[in-house]
Amino acid sequence: MAEFDGLVAAVTGGASGIGAAVAAELAERGAAVAALDVNEVSAGGVAGIRADVTDDASVRRAIETVAERFGGLDILVNNAGIGAQGTVADNDDAEWHRVLDVNVLGMVRTTRAALPYLRRSASAAIVNVGSIAATAGLPQRALYSASKGAVLALSRAMAADHLPEGIRVNCVNPGTADTPWIGRLLDRADDPAAERAALEARQPHGRLVSPAEIAHAVVYLASPLAASTSGVGLAVDGGMQDLRLRPRG
Structure with a gap:
């Protein structure tokens, strides 16, 4: 038996990039998987189910659909998110609200809707x-960093709240990943090749992180085989969080 046989997983932002890689890996390992996304x-x-994480009613309908179609819910991967550039002065209040609504409150809405089903599972994981x-100060990422710092803190608080209910909560912190969003940023750069080279050089292993590498980390934390792992922020960043290497050359 595969480790996820008989388990049901929902992945937000599951139609592309990291989310699609996570959904595919879970399905490969035996889970019944639904990709929740604004694009069905x-x-x-992997079953596509439309969900807008900024709309509580949409999220609740999607989670209910997953549970009814597959007979429950065991694993929730909160992956849906959007990016933002600029210093603290470069985005207006509306943009701050928009990004925090997706990146932080989106996780709150989806988790809130999923909890009644997860509480019934013997292998519940978020x-x-x-x-x-x-975990690292990056230039021109003030709003995005604030949202992801909130995600890490929220993950630890959720882990503390829900471990007594048998629900494990963990977080994966990717480095700069080779995703469609990064591709769009590079396309808008004055010199896309130079910008890509700079992003690659910033990570100690000298390249962008692949969605598949992030998916493997997510799937490890979601697995029943990781039953003693909770409240963890797992870096998948080529060593960027903790390593301080000498410059090459």
């Missing part, structure tokens, strides 16, 4: 997708 995409044994921006 079904592929490779994995939140954070960022290196939660």
Whole structure:
């Protein structure tokens, strides 16, 4: 038996990038998987279900649909998120509210809707997708960093609240990943090749993190085999969080 046989997982932002990689990996390992996304995409044994994490009613409908279709819910991966650039002075209040609404309150809404089902599971797990921006000061990322710092703190608080109910909560903090969002940022840069090289050089292992590498970390934390792991912020960043290497050359 695969480790996820008989388990049901929901992945927000599951139609592309990191979310799609997580959904595919969970399905490969035996889980019944639903990708919750504003774009309803079904592929490779993953069921697409439309959900807007900024709309509580939409989220509740989506989670209810997952539970009814598959007979419950065991694993929630809170991956849906958006990016933001600039210093603390560069975004107005509306943009701050928009990003925090997706990146933080989106996780709150989805978790709140999922908790009644997770409490019935013998293998309940929540994995939140954070960022290196939660643990390292990055230039031109004030709003994004604030949102992901909140995700890391929220993950620890959730772990403390829900472990007595048998629900494990952990967080994965990726480094700069080779995702569609980063691709769009590079496309808008004056010199995309130079900007990519700078992003790669910033990470100690010298390249962008792949969505598949992040998916493996998420799936490890979601697995029943990790039953003693809770309240962890797992860096998947090529060493950026903790390593201080000499410059190459």
